[in-house]
Amino acid sequence: MSAKRKRATAEAEVPLTPTVDGEPPAWANFRSELGDTLPWFRAVQGGIYHKDGLAWGVLISRDSGERSYIDEEVVITRIGGSCSRNANGDLVHVKDQEKNDLMVKCLLNSMEQKVPVGIIIGEHNTVLGKRVPHPYNVMDYFRITNIWFECSGKRRAAKVRYEKLDLQSKSWWADKGSLPPPSPEERDFTSRPTSAECNACSHKSFQVFHEGWMCLQPSCTRFFKIEGLVAPANLTYHQKFLSYRMAPDLVMKPHHSLIPDLLSTLDENDASVATSRVAWKGIVCPQCRKCISRKFWKGWKCSDDGTSIATQPQHLCTFEKMTRMPIMSLRSVIDTLEIAPQKRAFIPDDRFMIPEVDDNSLAPYRRLVYIIPRVGHITHLVSNRDINDHPNGPNTMFTQLQLADLGLQRFPLSNAVVPGTLTAHFAVNYGNPYKYVAPVNCKGFDEAPGVVLHALGRLQWATEKTVHLAGHKSYPPNEILVLGYFADMKIGYHDDGETSLGPTIATLSLGSRSIMQIRMKSKYYKGQSSRNTLLENDPVLPGCAFQLQRQTWKTEFERGMITQSKYDQCRNEFFKSHRTQCEAKPCIKLQIHHGDMVVMHGESLQRYYEHEVVPENKLRFALTARHIKAEHVDPKDTHKGDFTLAGNQLYNGI
Numbered sequence: 100m101s102a103k104r105k106r107a108t109a110e111a112e113v114p115l116t117p118t119v120d121g122e123p124p125a126w127a128n129f130r131s132e133l134g135d136t137l138p139w140f141r142a143v144q145g146g147i148y149h150k151d152g153l154a155w156g157v158l159i160s161r162d163s164g165e166r167s168y169i170d171e172e173v174v175i176t177r178i179g180g181s182c183s184r185n186a187n188g189d190l191v192h193v194k195d196q197e198k199n200d201l202m203v204k205c206l207l208n209s210m211e212q213k214v215p216v217g218i219i220i221g222e223h224n225t226v227l228g229k230r231v232p233h234p235y236n237v238m239d240y241f242r243i244t245n246i247w248f249e250c251s252g253k254r255r256a257a258k259v260r261y262e263k264l265d266l267q268s269k270s271w272w273a274d275k276g277s278l279p280p281p282s283p284e285e286r287d288f289t290s291r292p293t294s295a296e297c298n299a300c301s302h303k304s305f306q307v308f309h310e311g312w313m314c315l316q317p318s319c320t321r322f323f324k325i326e327g328l329v330a331p332a333n334l335t336y337h338q339k340f341l342s343y344r345m346a347p348d349l350v351m352k353p354h355h356s357l358i359p360d361l362l363s364t365l366d367e368n369d370a371s372v373a374t375s376r377v378a379w380k381g382i383v384c385p386q387c388r389k390c391i392s393r394k395f396w397k398g399w400k401c402s403d404d405g406t407s408i409a410t411q412p413q414h415l416c417t418f419e420k421m422t423r424m425p426i427m428s429l430r431s432v433i434d435t436l437e438i439a440p441q442k443r444a445f446i447p448d449d450r451f452m453i454p455e456v457d458d459n460s461l462a463p464y465r466r467l468v469y470i471i472p473r474v475g476h477i478t479h480l481v482s483n484r485d486i487n488d489h490p491n492g493p494n495t496m497f498t499q500l501q502l503a504d505l506g507l508q509r510f511p512l513s514n515a516v517v518p519g520t521l522t523a524h525f526a527v528n529y530g531n532p533y534k535y536v537a538p539v540n541c542k543g544f545d546e547a548p549g550v551v552l553h554a555l556g557r558l559q560w561a562t563e564k565t566v567h568l569a570g571h572k573s574y575p576p577n578e579i580l581v582l583g584y585f586a587d588m589k590i591g592y593h594d595d596g597e598t599s600l601g602p603t604i605a606t607l608s609l610g611s612r613s614i615m616q617i618r619m620k621s622k623y624y625k626g627q628s629s630r631n632t633l634l635e636n637d638p639v640l641p642g643c644a645f646q647l648q649r650q651t652w653k654t655e656f657e658r659g660m661i662t663q664s665k666y667d668q669c670r671n672e673f674f675k676s677h678r679t680q681c682e683a684k685p686c687i688k689l690q691i692h693h694g695d696m697v698v699m700h701g702e703s704l705q706r707y708y709e710h711e712v713v714p715e716n717k718l719r720f721a722l723t724a725r726h727i728k729a730e731h732v733d734p735k736d737t738h739k740g741d742f743t744l745a746g747n748q749l750y751n752g753i
């Protein structure tokens with residue numbers, strides 16, 4: 100342990116000794132990578148990861164609060180929650196923290212139940228006073244030794260003292276070249292901070308600060324006072340409070356591995372794990388200790404061909420682990436294969452729209468049509484065993500897609516709340532480039548394996564037939580997006596409403612069954628955006644909130660009976676007193692089986708509605724074909740959309 104200890108001081112006074120002694124046992128560039136990899140820190144936001152009423156992991160970042168403290172073995176921070184940002188962007192307490200506040204309770208539970216917590220330190224922390232090597236750095240496991248309340252401004256705020264569990268090895272964040280820690284034999288495990296009983300409330304408190312003893316019972320009149328006087332602003336921790344150590348305790352065992360060695364448990368010949376949930380967790384790079392999310396269909400790559408966010412420094416580690424990916428049988432992803440009825444009955448559910456059922460027009464497909472008046476329609480083409488068994492049909496395609504080297508990857512979400520969050524599905528685009536919920540890598544059709552062109556043939560057929568049956572002109576697809584889903588992956592609510600797209604979107608589903616739900620977008624449902632901005636041109640869709648009232652004003656406005664400002668005033672006043680918190684409930688629900696196709700048609704459908712798809716089992720592919728308008732294709736990419744389907748790639752509906 101270094102002989103020289105720093106007192107906790109105000110942020111500006113912390114001397115910046117530049118280097119730490121070692122390297123963290125794991126690190127990450129993004130929070131999402133920590134959450135993907137470390138079972139004890141799955142929190143995507145906030146400073147504490149809690150689950151089942153216990154705290155498991157803590158992140159020390161920019162906001163660890165006043166009088167935070169770190170030395171080689173002790174960490175003192177505030178407990179997040181009850182805070183909001185002031186004008187300077189600092190987190191300040193806006194209400195008194197209580198013992199019953201969720202975070203405080205979870206930490207108290209972990210302390211009482213002897214659950215150690217893992218601590219991570221971020222590069223923007225203001226307390227260590229040394230540069231840490233990476234944006235996020237795993238420190239070690241710590242036990243919680245004290246939780247108490249202090250005054251923070253005018254508020255009562257909870258603080259926590261953590262003590263490193265392993266007192267035998269030197270901490271990597273110690274000063275470079277500092278002495279190793281004393282051996283257990285050299286340590287005094289009996290010393291404790293001084294404590295005393297309060298004359299006013301009889302509550303016993305330990306002495307935290309050098310400046311004097313205080314009652315730490317928040318309800319007491321002498322709370323946080325030194326000899327009856329308000330405590331000074333520049334408090335420093337008492338040496339005894341910092342230096343005491345708990346004796347090693349055999350019961351105090353971390354519940355998770357600090358750094359799980361997931362790879363050692365994954366047998367790549369085992370088809371039952373190849374696409375299971377655990378297969379798309381992150382791993383810790385055995386070479387450089389970086390937490391690596393699974394971005395690639397076949398495995399993990401430590402530095403990843405520039406698909407990471409551009410602001411990150413280039414990472415040069417060469418480690419990669421690509422797996423064999425055994426071929427999954429349909430049997431293993433469709434529980435009812437062969438034993439399901441040959442022909443699926445349509446089971447109406449009155450919570451959702453009932454479609455028109457047509458067994459003739461596109462036989463042997465059953466055609467279920469959901470019409471949203473003035474908006475568009477969704478056609479569900481229900482496949483059957485004969486169609487699926489057909490040569491080059493869905494059964495064969497399911498295997499071929501697994502054999503083909505498609506180049507499927509997960510990409511960072513464009514509008515992620517937490518930067519670096521990857522999509523919960525793999526994607527690759529063929530043909531004209533298309534950006535959906537994330538920028539994807541776009542390959543030309545000349546690079547597409549045969550199975551992708553077979554799918555394109557089917558989707559071309561489905562697009563043409565369904566759109567013509569509706570009496571509209573169809574635009575042939577010139578792009579196909581392949582999505583691949585492992586167990587528990589999905590695509591959350593989104594629309595396919597890019598201005599560059601034609602009005603029709605057709606998807607072929609292969610493998611696991613999935614549920615597709617369609618709902619009205621929030622702003623059209625509520626009549627205003629999340630920032631309470633009124634819709635300029637409210638379509639007043641059937642089933643929207645306050646439909647009758649909104650329609651009345653809209654009609655009056657359109658007929659010139661009220662002015663624009665009166666129309667806006669009516670709506671503003673009404674929405675202020677009638678807040679709708681919840682989102683629109685899904686109005687259409689489809690059970691999509693292996694071999695089914697779904698065609699969404701209508702530009703307004705994508706403008707006003709959004710869809711999500713949640714597969715139910717451990718492997719599914721969705722191939723979605725769209726028409727990208729020529730004027731939206733960069734001239735250097737036009738060749739990518741060129742294709743000619745071979746005779747056997749054209750589809751005739753059987």
Ligand SMILES: O=C(O)CCC(=O)C(=O)O
Nearest residue numbers: 580582595606712721723
């Ligand atoms: O997985 C699916 O069926 C839907 C895919 C989808 O919505 C899309 O590609 O935009």
Ligand SMILES: [Fe+2]
Nearest residue numbers: 593594595710
């Ligand atoms: Fe979509």
